[in-house]
Amino acid sequence: MLRLSQGQLTLLDTCPRKFQHVVLEQLAALPSSEQQASMAWGDRFHLLMQQQQMGLPVEHLLSGDRAFQVAVRSLQTTAPQLFDAGSVVSEFVDERLLPDAPSVQRSSEHLRSFTFAGHSFSVIYDLLLTEPHQAQIIDWKTYPQPQNARWLAEHWQTRLYCYSLVQTSDYSPEQVSMTYWFVRGGHLEEKGPQGALQAGTHYQPQSLLFPYSEGQHQAVHRRLSQALERLERWLSDYAEGIPLPQVDVSQGQCDRCPFSQRCGRAGANPGSALASDWMMTDLASIDEVIP
Numbered sequence: 001m002l003r004l005s006q007g008q009l010t011l012l013d014t015c016p017r018k019f020q021h022v023v024l025e026q027l028a029a030l031p032s033s034e035q036q037a038s039m040a041w042g043d044r045f046h047l048l049m050q051q052q053q054m055g056l057p058v059e060h061l062l063s064g065d066r067a068f069q070v071a072v073r074s075l076q077t078t079a080p081q082l083f084d085a086g087s088v089v090s091e092f093v094d095e096r097l098l099p100d101a102p103s104v105q106r107s108s109e110h111l112r113s114f115t116f117a118g119h120s121f122s123v124i125y126d127l128l129l130t131e132p133h134q135a136q137i138i139d140w141k142t143y144p145q146p147q148n149a150r151w152l153a154e155h156w157q158t159r160l161y162c163y164s165l166v167q168t169s170d171y172s173p174e175q176v177s178m179t180y181w182f183v184r185g186g187h188l189e190e191k192g193p194q195g196a197l198q199a200g201t202h203y204q205p206q207s208l209l210f211p212y213s214e215g216q217h218q219a220v221h222r223r224l225s226q227a228l229e230r231l232e233r234w235l236s237d238y239a240e241g242i243p244l245p246q247v248d249v250s251q252g253q254c255d256r257c258p259f260s261q262r263c264g265r266a267g268a269n270p271g272s273a274l275a276s277d278w279m280m281t282d283l284a285s286i287d288e289v290i291p
């Protein structure tokens with residue numbers, strides 16, 4: 001039995017051989033310094049949001065970083081309903097804007113697990129807001145909102161997170177939704193004339209909400225079944241010494257893959273451009289999927 005996450009399902013879709021390297025052989029590429037900085041920012045933001053939901057002090061996480069403070073303040077001003085009314089960050093917002101909804105239950109870093117076709121699945125919601133007839137899954141994203149929302153709608157994270165909640169609760173699919181909050185403006189990182197970080201005072205956090213439905217639930221079920229059937233075949237071959245399939249070189253993924261040397265694909269497609277969307281996908285996998 002494998003313990004799988006949405007990130008591993010995404011890897012499997014992206015390139016089965018990459019799944020082999022990362023999941024089966026436990027190989028990992030060192031992130032670049034830029035990726036490390038981005039991951040540290042995201043970790044800090046997630047920790048702050050978790051601590052404020054738990055009523056714990058957050059001042060030490062806010063101090064000394066103006067851009068980070070601005071990002072938190074902007075989110076709290078834009079979406080005060082996401083913050084606990086007793087939050088110590090309330091200095092940032094007019095308390096009259098804070099929600100008066102005691103029936104809403106909040107749970108941060110909320111874990112759900114289920115088994116499917118002999119494999120174990122786990123998801124961790126950054127924040128889960130539940131009411132008797134409604135449940136909202138909230139996820140913090142620390143990269144810019146993608147231009148193409150469909151990409152995110154079809155992403156395994158959106159589908160598996162909603163699927164998991166329906167499978168492990170009494171909520172019907174229509175009572176479940178998932179919302180991504182893009183909390184970090186790109187210009188927060190822009191450098192001023194002296195090389196100092198700009199505070200990004202004009203950044204407005206943005207969100208994308210994806211409702212769920214019975215039809216989507218059935219579609220995810222089928223997609224999951226098909227993915228696991230393929231995986232079973234590949235695992236069976238792998239046990240016989242046959243590696244998992246490589247992605248077609250024409251897709252241009254290998255040039256920016258850390259396993260290109262291992263795969264004999266280094267320089268396989270030198271004309272391809274470095275696509276920021278793919279970099280973002282990889283970052284998302286590292287940041288959000290394999291904590």
Ligand code: SF4
Binds near residue numbers: 018021247261265
């Ligand atoms: S180099 Fe290409 S084939 Fe090999 S793991 Fe990376 S994307 Fe897959």
